Amino acid sequence: MGTGVIAVAITDRMALFEMSIAAQVFGLERLDLMDPWYELRMCAADPGVTRVEHGFVVDTPYGLDALEDADTVIVPGLDPKEVTAGTVDPRLIPAVLAAHARGARMVSLCTGAFALAEAGLLDGRRATTHWRYADLMRSRYPKIEVDPAVLYVDDGDVLTSAGVSAGIDLCLHLIRTDLGADIANQVARRMVVQAHRAGGQAQYIEAPMPRSTGDGLGPLLQWATENLDQQLTVTQLARTAGLSTRTLARRFTEATGTTPLRWLHAERLTRARQLLESTDLPVERISQLCGMGTAGNLRHHFTREVGVTPMTYRRSFQP
Incomplete structure (x- = not known):
C-alpha cells in the first residue's frame, strides 16, 4: 500500500492516548526511513478544534468528509459513556461507510471498534476490542466474532486492536505491512517499545471471581x-x-x-x-x-x- 494518507476520525471526548498513538506513529515525519512518509490528517465532525478526553483540545482542520480521500482511516477509542450507552456520534457512521466503500483501509483502536461495528463493517468478521467491553460488543453485535484474547485482528481491509496500548502493536503492524519489517522495527526502537509483543490481551484479563448465590458453597x-x-x-x-x-x-x-x-x-x-x-x-x-x-x-x-x-x-x- 505504501504510505499514503492516514485520516484519524475524532469525536468529542475521544480517548487521548489512542489518538496520540496514531499521531506518534504516523504524524511524526521519518524521512530518513521513507520519503515520503505518511500524511496524517485529523478529521472531526466540526472542523476547527475538538475537545477530547481529560479536557485536551485538538486542532482538527479537516472535516469527516476528508475520510473519503484517505488511504487508511483510524478510529481511536470512543468516550466510555458513548460505548456503554450505544450513542456513537451518528455523523461518524456515514463517513466511515463512505470511506470503506471507496476502498480505504479501516482501522479501530480499542473501543473505536464500536464505531465500525455500528456501521456494520464488522458483521461476519473476527474482531477485537478492549477486553472489558468484549462481552458488551458480543451481545450488542451478535454477527461479530469477538476475540478478546488477541492484541489485534487483521481482516484485510478492516483491522481492529485490543485495549489501549495494543493500538501501538496494530499501528506497527500497519507499517510492517506497508513498508516492511525493517522499518517497523526501527520505528519500534525509536518509540522504545517491542516490535512484536508475545501473546495477546488474555494475559492482562482479570480472572473473574465466582458468582455468589448464598447457597452455602x-x-x-x-x-x-x-x-x-x-x-x-x-x-x-x-x-x-x-x-x-x-x-x-x-x-x-x-x-x-x-x-x-x-x-x-x-x-x-x-x-x-x-x-x-x-x-x-x-x-x-x-x-x-x-x-x-x-x-x-x-x-x-x-x-x-x-x-x-x-x-x-x-x-x-x-x-
Whole structure:
C-alpha cells in the first residue's frame, strides 16, 4: 500500500492516548526511513478544534468528509459513556461507510471498534476490542466474532486492536505491512517499545471471581482455594461439602457458572499467575503449589489459556 494518507476520525471526548498513538506513529515525519512518509490528517465532525478526553483540545482542520480521500482511516477509542450507552456520534457512521466503500483501509483502536461495528463493517468478521467491553460488543453485535484474547485482528481491509496500548502493536503492524519489517522495527526502537509483543490481551484479563448465590458453597470454595496444591477430586469436594456428587455439580454450576473441575482448573491457573507475578519461585515449584503437577503440565495449560509461557508472563509483570 505504501504510505499514503492516514485520516484519524475524532469525536468529542475521544480517548487521548489512542489518538496520540496514531499521531506518534504516523504524524511524526521519518524521512530518513521513507520519503515520503505518511500524511496524517485529523478529521472531526466540526472542523476547527475538538475537545477530547481529560479536557485536551485538538486542532482538527479537516472535516469527516476528508475520510473519503484517505488511504487508511483510524478510529481511536470512543468516550466510555458513548460505548456503554450505544450513542456513537451518528455523523461518524456515514463517513466511515463512505470511506470503506471507496476502498480505504479501516482501522479501530480499542473501543473505536464500536464505531465500525455500528456501521456494520464488522458483521461476519473476527474482531477485537478492549477486553472489558468484549462481552458488551458480543451481545450488542451478535454477527461479530469477538476475540478478546488477541492484541489485534487483521481482516484485510478492516483491522481492529485490543485495549489501549495494543493500538501501538496494530499501528506497527500497519507499517510492517506497508513498508516492511525493517522499518517497523526501527520505528519500534525509536518509540522504545517491542516490535512484536508475545501473546495477546488474555494475559492482562482479570480472572473473574465466582458468582455468589448464598447457597452455602462459600466455605467449600474457600477450602478448595486453600488446598489447591492437593489433587482434589469432585468426590472429595462433594464429601467435604456433605453433598452427593450430582447435587454438588448442580449447585456448583448455579453458584459459579461452571463445573467443579473447570472451576478448579481456572483457580489453579489464577494461583499460578499470582505466584509468577509476586515471587521468584521456579516454575516447577509453582506447578506443585497450584496443583498442576509438573512444570511441563503447567506450561501446556498456561500457554493454551493465557497465550504466553509462564516465563514470558513473568517477564511482563516483574522488572
